[in-house]
Amino acid sequence: MHVCCLSAATPLSGSPSHNLRSHAHHYLDFILARLHPAPTSLPPSITQSHSQSAAELLAALLLLCPRPSPQRRHRYIAAPSQIASTVKQQSFRSSALSGLAQRKSFNLPRSHSQLAERARVTAAMAIFKRNARATDAGDAVRNGSTNDADSDASSAKGLRKFAQRKPANTAFKQQRLKAWQPILTPRTVLPTFFLVALIFAPIGAVLYYFAEQVNEFTLDYTQCSTAPATPTQAQIPSSKYDYQLHDKNTSNFQPPTWSWDAGSKTCNLYFSVPSRLDSSVFLYYKLTNYYQNHRRYVKSIDSNQLKGDSVAYGTIKGGTCKPVDVDPATNKIYYPCGLIANSVFNDTFSNPVLLNVAGSDSANQTYVMSEKNIVWPGEKDKYKKSKYAADQIVPPPFWQGATGEFGFPNGYSDGQVFDPSENEHFMVWMRVAGLPTFRKLYKRNDTAAMEPGRYLLQVVDNYPVSMFDGTKSVVFSTSSWVGGRNPFLGLSFIAVAALSVLLGLIFTARHLIKPRKLGDMSYLSWNQPDSK
Known part of the structure; x- marks a missing residue:
């Protein structure tokens, strides 16, 4: 041109x-x-x-x-x-x-x-x-x-x-769209602070109130092996249990006790439920100082293997599952392979038993809890029955010397191969936690309330925690429409409201004591007197 x-x-x-x-x-x-x-x-x-x-x-x-x-x-x-x-x-x-x-x-x-x-x-x-x-x-x-x-x-x-x-002659492409920019003045800013406080304070109060309505108590049984032998009971140290109940009945509360059965490696926990726990009631296990979010730990898994595919030896060896990929003694594939599967939590919890039920012909009454429907929706789609033959695979190293549902001391045989699609505890464990202190769901009851009284819970202690200086606990909890017992969200809203009120009062006082003219050109840097 x-x-x-x-x-x-x-x-x-x-x-x-x-x-x-x-x-x-x-x-x-x-x-x-x-x-x-x-x-x-x-x-x-x-x-x-x-x-x-x-x-x-x-x-x-x-x-x-x-x-x-x-x-x-x-x-x-x-x-x-x-x-x-x-x-x-x-x-x-x-x-x-x-x-x-x-x-x-x-x-x-x-x-x-x-x-x-x-x-x-x-x-x-x-x-x-x-x-x-x-x-x-x-x-x-x-x-x-x-x-x-x-x-x-x-x-x-x-x-x-x-x-x-050349762009089209439209308001959008030629940047002629209407725009609005607020002018921040004391008359608009100060009411905004108090309006934010007025909105956040009641929301935070409601969230905090319903979070506190959740009943929860925790029993740490890490040192249960030091308890006296059954049937003798000893009181659990006060630092090993924690009750957070919104309507705790102190007259019906007794400190928890424990006993140890060395033959079956069973920890007997005796605890009180001071008030009625409405359904749903959840039983969790809790671990501390356990870093499931470590990079090598998270990557040590083969998703195709868990979906039922018979992944080839060459793919598993040296793949994502290392160092738990292939048995060096037999040159067979570990199934399931990887660090996550090898370290699965294998303590078992029985159903709580209500002791000495008043007005009942039975001395004890079992509070039945289900081990189904404890995984997130869609998690079951990630697991299928394996297509491997029993002579192609071996259990992970920690499974070979264990007992319980994850114990295979004699290895796999025809009809005795682990099926991940039928074990929801395994699915829960395979979903790694993001923090070193976490809890995972083990059982639940969605139909009946847990009545007050003295209960017995038997725990088969298989999982070692001393190797990583951690602890393990059992947690009973209810829930509300805001979730479990976590007051952090409500307290956060209340803190924002309090901060808004504080800033609003400070700026209001500053405006009343020493007001400033809006748009005063004397405050501009080039209108300031020369420092020299």
Whole structure:
């Protein structure tokens, strides 16, 4: 779209369809002829103001002609001093183009009025296409095209490209959408603080209240092996249990006790339920100082193997399951492989038994809890029965010497292969925790309440925790519409409300004691007195 020089044979006048660049350079010749240093060549109708307008127009046309032809270059160099000074000015581009944009008549011959209009539009577009024009001109020179006709075709092509890249004239693309920006004044900011407090305080109070309605108690049985042998009982240290009940009946509460059966490695926990626990009642196991979120631990799993696929030996060995991938003694695949499966929690909990039920023919009453529906929805889809043959796989190392549902001391045999799709405890464990202290659901009862009284819970102690200096506990808990017993969310809302009130009071006092004029220009940095 740049204007370059054409042959002098192109006529000055003609139809509007004549090429603009041809007209531009003839127009330059026309202006130069009338601004030549010889004063007698100036027509009487061209005054000093007319000369200034012509100079501005010539500067803009020179801007549009970065590569004049050799025949005309000497004439442009010999331009009058008035034009040269205009071109050399730092702001010559803006001054020339602004003159073109503001003046619709240069008091020049009428035959050139249409050309002047087109030159004014072209000059305005040149601001945005300056670099592209120089590039087009450079391409023409590199391609060996130095005549005006080739330059004219290149300019027309560049103009079409520019028209295609021009964004649509819409409010969105031209950034004319309506916008609103608040003006922060004391009259608007101070009520906002108190409004936030007014909203957050009751929400936090409601969340905290219902979180406190959840009943929960924890019994730490890590050191149960030090308890006296059954049937003798010893009181559990007060630091090993914690009751958080909203309607605790102290008259019906007795400290928990324990006893140890070394033969079956069973810990007998005797505990009191001071008040009725409405359903649903959940039984969790809790571990501390156990970092399931370790990077190597999290990655040590093969999902395809758990989905039932018989993953090849070469894929398992050295794969994601390492270091629990292949048995070095038999060169068989561990199933399930990986550190997570190898370290599955294998303590077992019996159903709590209510002792000495008053007004009942039975001395004891079992509170039945289910081990089903303890996983998240969709978790079961990740586990299928294995397609491996029993002679292709071996249990993980920790399973080979264990007892219970995860104990396979004699390895696998036909009909005796672990099936992850039928064991929800395994699914719960395989969903790793994000913090070193966590609890996982073991049992639940969604139909019956847990009546107050003295209960016995038997725990088969299989899982060692001394190797990582951790502890293990059993947790009984109810729930509400806000979840379990976790007052943090409610306290967070209350803290935000309190902070908003505090800030509102501070800013209100500051505004009343020492008000500040809105929009005071004296606070601007350049209006401050000189420190010197």
